[in-house]
Amino acid sequence: MDIDLLSNILYAMVRTGTPLLLVALGELVCEKSGVLNLGQEGMLLMGAVIGFVVALLSGSVFLGFLLAIAAGVLMSLLFGVIALGLNANQVATGLALTIFGTGLSAFIGSEFVGKPIQGLEPIALPLLSDIPLLGRMLFHQDLIVYLSFALFAAVFWFFRSSRPGLVVKAVGENPHAANAIGLPVMRTRYLAVMFGGAMAGLAGGYLSLAYTPLWVENMSAGRGWIALALVVFASWKVERVLLGAWLFGLASILHLVFQGLGFGVSPNLMATLPYAATIVVLVLLSRNQVRARLLAPMSLGKPFHAQS
Amino acid sequence: MIKLEPRGQHSKLMAWLSPVLAGVLTLVSGAILFGLLGQDPLVALHTLLVKPISDTYGLAELCVKAAPILLCAIGLAVVYRAKVWNIGAEGQLLMGGLVGSACALALIDIEAAWVLPAVLLAGMAGGLLWAALAAWLKTAFNANEILTTIMLNYIALNLLIWSVHGPLKDPDGYNFPESAMFSDSAILPTLIDGTRIHLGMVFALFAVVVVWVLLSRSFLGFQIKVLGLDASAARLAGFREKRLVWISLLISGALAGLAGVGEVAGPIGQLVPSISPGYGYAAIIVAFLGRLHPVGILLATLLMALIYMGGEMAQIDLGLPVALTGLFQGMLLFYLLACDVLINFRIRIPALSAGKAVPATAPVNQETAL
Numbered sequence A: 001m002d003i004d005l006l007s008n009i010l011y012a013m014v015r016t017g018t019p020l021l022l023v024a025l026g027e028l029v030c031e032k033s034g035v036l037n038l039g040q041e042g043m044l045l046m047g048a049v050i051g052f053v054v055a056l057l058s059g060s061v062f063l064g065f066l067l068a069i070a071a072g073v074l075m076s077l078l079f080g081v082i083a084l085g086l087n088a089n090q091v092a093t094g095l096a097l098t099i100f101g102t103g104l105s106a107f108i109g110s111e112f113v114g115k116p117i118q119g120l121e122p123i124a125l126p127l128l129s130d131i132p133l134l135g136r137m138l139f140h141q142d143l144i145v146y147l148s149f150a151l152f153a154a155v156f157w158f159f160r161s162s163r164p165g166l167v168v169k170a171v172g173e174n175p176h177a178a179n180a181i182g183l184p185v186m187r188t189r190y191l192a193v194m195f196g197g198a199m200a201g202l203a204g205g206y207l208s209l210a211y212t213p214l215w216v217e218n219m220s221a222g223r224g225w226i227a228l229a230l231v232v233f234a235s236w237k238v239e240r241v242l243l244g245a246w247l248f249g250l251a252s253i254l255h256l257v258f259q260g261l262g263f264g265v266s267p268n269l270m271a272t273l274p275y276a277a278t279i280v281v282l283v284l285l286s287r288n289q290v291r292a293r294l295l296a297p298m299s300l301g302k303p304f305h306a307q308s
Numbered sequence B: 001m002i003k004l005e006p007r008g009q010h011s012k013l014m015a016w017l018s019p020v021l022a023g024v025l026t027l028v029s030g031a032i033l034f035g036l037l038g039q040d041p042l043v044a045l046h047t048l049l050v051k052p053i054s055d056t057y058g059l060a061e062l063c064v065k066a067a068p069i070l071l072c073a074i075g076l077a078v079v080y081r082a083k084v085w086n087i088g089a090e091g092q093l094l095m096g097g098l099v100g101s102a103c104a105l106a107l108i109d110i111e112a113a114w115v116l117p118a119v120l121l122a123g124m125a126g127g128l129l130w131a132a133l134a135a136w137l138k139t140a141f142n143a144n145e146i147l148t149t150i151m152l153n154y155i156a157l158n159l160l161i162w163s164v165h166g167p168l169k170d171p172d173g174y175n176f177p178e179s180a181m182f183s184d185s186a187i188l189p190t191l192i193d194g195t196r197i198h199l200g201m202v203f204a205l206f207a208v209v210v211v212w213v214l215l216s217r218s219f220l221g222f223q224i225k226v227l228g229l230d231a232s233a234a235r236l237a238g239f240r241e242k243r244l245v246w247i248s249l250l251i252s253g254a255l256a257g258l259a260g261v262g263e264v265a266g267p268i269g270q271l272v273p274s275i276s277p278g279y280g281y282a283a284i285i286v287a288f289l290g291r292l293h294p295v296g297i298l299l300a301t302l303l304m305a306l307i308y309m310g311g312e313m314a315q316i317d318l319g320l321p322v323a324l325t326g327l328f329q330g331m332l333l334f335y336l337l338a339c340d341v342l343i344n345f346r347i348r349i350p351a352l353s354a355g356k357a358v359p360a361t362a363p364v365n366q367e368t369a370l
Helices: A003-032 A040-058 A061-085 A090-109 A134-139 A143-161 A163-173 A175-180 A185-211 A223-233 A238-252 A254-261 A273-286 A289-295 B012-036 B041-049 B056-081 B089-106 B115-141 B145-165 B200-217 B219-229 B231-236 B241-268 B279-289 B294-318 B324-344
Strands: B003-006 B345-348
Touching (some): A003 A040, A003 A134, A003 A143, A003 A163, A003 A185, A003 A223, A003 A238, A003 A254, A040 A061, A040 A090, A040 A185, A040 A223, A061 A090, A061 A185, A090 B279, A143 A163, A143 A185, A143 A238, A163 A175, A163 A185, A175 A185, A223 A238, A223 A273, A223 B145, A238 A254, A273 A289, A273 B115, A273 B145, B012 B324, B041 B294, B056 B089, B056 B219, B056 B241, B056 B279, B056 B294, B089 B115, B089 B145, B089 B279, B115 B241, B200 B219, B200 B241, B200 B294, B219 B231, B219 B241, B231 B241, B241 B279, B279 B324, B294 B324
Antiparallel strands (some): B003 B345
C-alpha cells in the first residue's frame, strides 16, 4: 500500500468519523448527567435539513450551521420537556424524537432533495499539512473538523478539571444526594440535554453542508444510533470516544480501501460493516454484566423527582 | 402556574383516553399546520382522513396497508409486554420479504398448491431468524436489544438492496434492481375482485385472535406479562427469563416476516428495493397507541393505515409532500407520551384550588406509563 493511499484513507477516516464524534460527545455529556436520549438520529436529521435549507436560501453556510445547531437544541428541548418536565419514560421519548425528527425533516426537505450547494472547503494549515501521512489527516480538513478537535478537548477538560463537570457527574451518579447538597439537578440535566442537541444539530449540519453537500431524506443513515453505541464502546470515557469515532469512520469507508487495493466487493454488502461492527462492539462490552453496570452513570435513564 | 400532582394510583380511564386525546391533538396540530401552509384546514383534513376511504376500493386499500402494520404491531405487543424493546420489526419484515422472495424465485417454474405455503413459511422463517439473532445477542451477551435490532434493520435493508442488484435480479429485467415477477402460484389470492385486498388481512386478523388468547388465557402469556411487570418476581416464581425473551422475540419476528412476505407475494408481486414505507416503525407507534392490547392495536392500525393513505392522497390532491405521513406519525407518538402523564398524575392549578388540602401521595409506578 503506497503512502498516498494511506494518507487518503486516514483523511477520509477523520472526515467520516467527525459526525459520529460530535454526536457521541454530546450524548456522552447528556448520559453523564443521567439522561438517556435515544433521539440523536432525529436531532441529527433536523440539523441536516435546517442547515441545508438555510444555507441554500440565504447563501451563507455559516448561518446554516448556526440554525442547524438551533434546530438540534429545539428538538432536545422537546425531549427535555416531556422526559424531564413530565417525567415520561426516557427510552420511549427518545424513540419518539427520532421518529418525529425523521418525519419532520423529510417534510421540510421534500422540495430541496438533490439541489446542489457549495459546501465547506478543506483548509490546509501551512507547514503542518505537509507532514507526511498525518498532515492531510489532521491539518488539511474543513473548519468543522478542526472545531470537533477543539470540542473534544473542551469536553475532556470539562470532566477532567472543571467544577461544572463534577456537578454533571454528581447529578448523573446520584441525583438525590446531589439535590440534598443543593446542586440544581433539573437545570443541570436540561443543560446537558441541550448540549447534546446542539452537538447533534452541528453534526447534522456537517453532513448536509460539508460531508456530502446535499439533502437526501434519512441521510444520516443510522449515525445517531451508532454514536449511541459509541458511548457504550467508550465506557463513558471521553478519550475513547475519539478513538471509537475514528475507528467507526474507518469501518464506514472500508469499501473505498478495498477498491483502492483492487478487491471487488459489493458496495451494498460493505455498507453493512459499520452496523455489524456496532453489534460486535456491543457484544464485547456488554458481555460482563457487572462491569457494564459499573461503567454507566448510576442513574442513567431513571427519572428524578425532587422530594420536598 | 400549573402543577402535576401524583394520582396515587394508575388511572385506567386515562390509559384509554390518552390515545384518543393524542389523536385529537394531532388533528388540531395538523389543521394549524395546513392553515400555515395556505390550505383550507377542513378541506385538507377531509382529503387526509375521509376521502381515501369514501369508496369500496379505498376501504380495500385501507386493508392492504393495514395488514403488514397489524402483523408487525401484534407481534410487538407480545415482546413489549415482556419489556423487551424490539425496534427491529422493520428489519424482520424486510428479511421476511427477502427470504420469501428467494423461495418464490427458486420455485418460479413450479405450478402447485404447496408453492404459496412454502413461500409464506420461508418468509416467516426469515423474520424469525432475524429476531433470533437479536434474542441470541441479548440472552447470551446481554447486548441492548434496542441498539442491536436497529443495527439489524440497517443490515437487512442493505442485504435487500444487495440482493436485488445481485443474486435475485431479474436476468431479463433490463438491469433494473428488481427481481422477476413471481409465478401465479406464489401470489396471495385477492379476496374481492377489482381490489387488491388479499389473504394477508385474514392472516393478520387471525394473528390478533391468537395473540389475544395467548396473552389473556395462556400460562405463557401470563409468564410474559409477569416478566414485563416485575422481572425479579418472575425469577422468584421460577419462570425462565431467557426462554421467555426468546419466545416473545421469535413470535414477533415470525409475524413481521409474514408481513414482509405478504407484501412481496401480495400487492407488489416481486422483490423491489423498497418493499416497506416504514411499516415496521409505524407498528411501534401502533403498539403503544393500542396500549399493547389486541383490540386497541386493531383500531390504532386502521388509523395508521389511514394516515398512510391520507399522505398519498394529500400529495395527489393538494400537492403536499408525502412525508406528511411521517410527520403525523411522529406527532401522534409525542402527544401520546405527553398525555400518558395524565395516567399517573393529575393537573392541578394551585390558584384555583387554594386552601384545599393536598392528598397524601403514594409511590407511583413509573413503568406503567408504557
